Amino acid sequence: MEVSLEKISVTFGKEQAIRDVSLRSEPGEMVAVIGASGAGKSTLFRALTRSVPLSSGSVEIGGRNLYELPKRELKGVRRNIGTIYQAYNLVPQLPAGVNVALGEIGGMGRMDALRTFLTGPGANLTHRVRAALEQVGLGEYAAVRTTNLSGGQQQRVAVARLLVQRPSVVLADEPFAAVDPVTTEKVLETLTSLNGAGATLLVNLHDVEIARRFPRIVALKDGRVAYDGSSEALTEEKLAEIYRGDPQGAEDKPEPSPYPDPARITEGRDGVAAH
Amino acid sequence: MASPHTEQRTTIGGALPRYNWKMSLTILVVLGLTGWSVWGTEFDLIELLTGAAPAERFVSEMFPPDLSLATLQTTGAGILETFQMSFLGAFIGALVALPLAAIGTEAAPTVGASTGERLLRAIPYHVARFILNVFRSVPDILWALIFVVALGLGPFPGTLALAVHSAGVLGKLYSETLEAVPSRPVEALRATGADGLGAFLFGRLPQAASPFASLSLYQWECNIRSATILGFVGAGGIGQQILISMNLFDYPKVATLVGATIIVVLLVDRFSAAVRRRLVY
Numbered sequence: 224m225e226v227s228l229e230k231i232s233v234t235f236g237k238e239q240a241i242r243d244v245s246l247r248s249e250p251g252e253m254v255a256v257i258g259a260s261g262a263g264k265s266t267l268f269r270a271l272t273r274s275v276p277l278s279s280g281s282v283e284i285g286g287r288n289l290y291e292l293p294k295r296e297l298k299g300v301r302r303n304i305g306t307i308y309q310a311y312n313l314v315p316q317l318p319a320g321v322n323v324a325l326g327e328i329g330g331m332g333r334m335d336a337l338r339t340f341l342t343g344p345g346a347n348l349t350h351r352v353r354a355a356l357e358q359v360g361l362g363e364y365a366a367v368r369t370t371n372l373s374g375g376q377q378q379r380v381a382v383a384r385l386l387v388q389r390p391s392v393v394l395a396d397e398p399f400a401a402v403d404p405v406t407t408e409k410v411l412e413t414l415t416s417l418n419g420a421g422a423t424l425l426v427n428l429h430d431v432e433i434a435r436r437f438p439r440i441v442a443l444k445d446g447r448v449a450y451d452g453s454s455e456a457l458t459e460e461k462l463a464e465i466y467r468g469d470p471q472g473a474e475d476k477p478e479p480s481p482y483p484d485p486a487r488i489t490e491g492r493d494g495v496a497a498h
Numbered sequence: 499m500a501s502p503h504t505e506q507r508t509t510i511g512g513a514l515p516r517y518n519w520k521m522s523l524t525i526l527v528v529l530g531l532t533g534w535s536v537w538g539t540e541f542d543l544i545e546l547l548t549g550a551a552p553a554e555r556f557v558s559e560m561f562p563p564d565l566s567l568a569t570l571q572t573t574g575a576g577i578l579e580t581f582q583m584s585f586l587g588a589f590i591g592a593l594v595a596l597p598l599a600a601i602g603t604e605a606a607p608t609v610g611a612s613t614g615e616r617l618l619r620a621i622p623y624h625v626a627r628f629i630l631n632v633f634r635s636v637p638d639i640l641w642a643l644i645f646v647v648a649l650g651l652g653p654f655p656g657t658l659a660l661a662v663h664s665a666g667v668l669g670k671l672y673s674e675t676l677e678a679v680p681s682r683p684v685e686a687l688r689a690t691g692a693d694g695l696g697a698f699l700f701g702r703l704p705q706a707a708s709p710f711a712s713l714s715l716y717q718w719e720c721n722i723r724s725a726t727i728l729g730f731v732g733a734g735g736i737g738q739q740i741l742i743s744m745n746l747f748d749y750p751k752v753a754t755l756v757g758a759t760i761i762v763v764l765l766v767d768r769f770s771a772a773v774r775r776r777l778v779y
Contacts, residue, residue, distance in 0.1 A: 269689075272689040272690075273608075273609050273610060274609060274685060274688070274689055275609060276609050276610060277610075290609075290610045291610075294608060294611075294615070294693075297608070298691045298693055299691070300691075301688075301689060301690055301691035302690065302691035303691075304689065304690060304691075305690060306686055306689050306690055308682070308686065310682060312682045312683050312685070312686035313683060313686075314683045314687075314700060314701055314704050314705060315683070315705070316704040316705055316707065316708070317700070317704050321700075325687060325690075325692075325700055326690070328687055328690065328691065328692040328696045328700060329690045329691020329692060330691070331692075331696060333693065333695045333696075336692075336693070336695055336696040336699055336700070337695070337699070340699040340700065388690060390690070
């Protein structure tokens with residue numbers, strides 16, 4: 224599906240997380256979104272599922288204005304948006320298989336949800352769950368409590384959930400930030416295969432090396448689009464500009480003072496940056 | 499810090515504050531309330547000490563406890579009844595509490611929902627909260643009085659009283675648990691199209707299940723203790739036996755009944771604590 228942001232702004236209290244961002248992606252496109260922490264990447268993604276209020280602008284998914292849809296139709300659009308996060312965000316107490324089956328939750332009505340809750344996933348769904356778990360190499364783990372799995376395994380469960388959901392838009396919010404290199408390759412492979420099947424793929428990344436493997440890179444800085452173009456055209460100078468002032472890429476920063484300016488502590492930027 | 503410099507500390511802000519006016523005011527208020535309450539309740543340690551003789555006589559008359567077969571049978575029956583009342587009360591209470599807690603849980607509304615939609619959501623929420631508050635704020639012994647008047651003497655009104663009060667307490671604790679559950683997994687479900695019910699069943703409920711079990715067991719413990727008292731207003735259980743024996747001045751029998759009660763309460767406490775420790779979160 225086509226994803227289009229039209230001059231959106233998002234404000235948390237006094238902090239402007241997103242300022243006037245416009246962005247379009249064609250169906251089936253693969254886009255890496257990069258930027259320093261606090262640049263607004265995650266907020267941008269939350270706007271794409273109507274999980275954060277906009278102060279201005281509009282979001283269109285598949286040509287439909289997300290923020291003006293009535294509840295039922297919103298469910299229909301969200302059903303086609305798959306998400307995957309840095310912190311996995313699976314329900315830790317449920318077995319891995321049930322978490323995978325929850326890829327189908329958007330397609331369930333109330334009665335279906337209740338029936339699935341009481342009697343477990345139906346035969347067809349169970350079959351798809353098994354196939355998805357096999358595909359990510361966790362075929363044996365369907366009945367294991369998700370919290371007992373390692374981080375990398377949990378991220379693969381999250382990917383299996385996407386496989387069951389078969390979304391037309393995939394939003395991956397720093398999916399590799401907390402997993403090992405092998406899992407990274409496996410997850411990236413599956414995401415690419417979903418993209419090959421026609422899904423639009425938007426990935427938030429902190430790692431520029433991985434981002435360079437994407438045909439299109441969008442960079443955010445201080446809530447604005449600082450770069451939008453091909454990987455080749457993204458020069459090192461441009462990158463340095465994008466990451467200037469990032470506390471985590473502290474190469475060009477002066478040694479931090481052990482007694483920080485008290486006015487800076489109260490700025491409370493982290494509340495925004497963490498999401 | 500290896501060697502703190504005293505001179506520097508004074509430049510930061512002088513000595514550390516020991517007392518401030520808020521602390522002083524708090525102490526004054528607590529002392530004032532204590533004095534006022536001592537006066538109001540005619541609290542008198544001297545009277546307690548001079549009254550020791552009658553108390554001693556009462557206690558000595560309880561020994562040896564009456565261990566005749568008839569008394570043991572009455573005790574056993576009373577204990578069983580108390581146990582059944584407390585369990586059924588907690589169970590029905592939990593059943594009633596769960597849906598009310600689910601409705602009375604403040605979940606984040608859909609972003610961009612209209613004022614009308616928000617209001618429509620607020621009504622069931624406040625109704626559920628109000629019902630739970632009424633259930634909880636009326637003590638179980640008062641509920642027992644009401645039900646005894648309505649239904650007559652016996653364990654049934656006592657069980658109902660426990661059920662209603664338990665529903666109120668559990669409902670409040672359940673909904674607080676549901677609200678405190680990590681919200682990211684729930685938001686993730688909503689972002690992929692789960693509706694309120696789906697997000698509740700698969701997002702909030704599984705995360706709250708273990709605390710629910712723990713809270714319910716604890717409520718059962720409380721019910722055992724309450725059920726002992728409810729007999730005093732005629733609502734069944736061992737309390738009724740204790741009251742009858744007291745009125746007949748049959749203190750050895752009272753001793754047996756009270757002793758059995760203490761043992762059962764301790765056993766249930768231990769059992770419940772052991773189960774709660776083993777719950778996996």
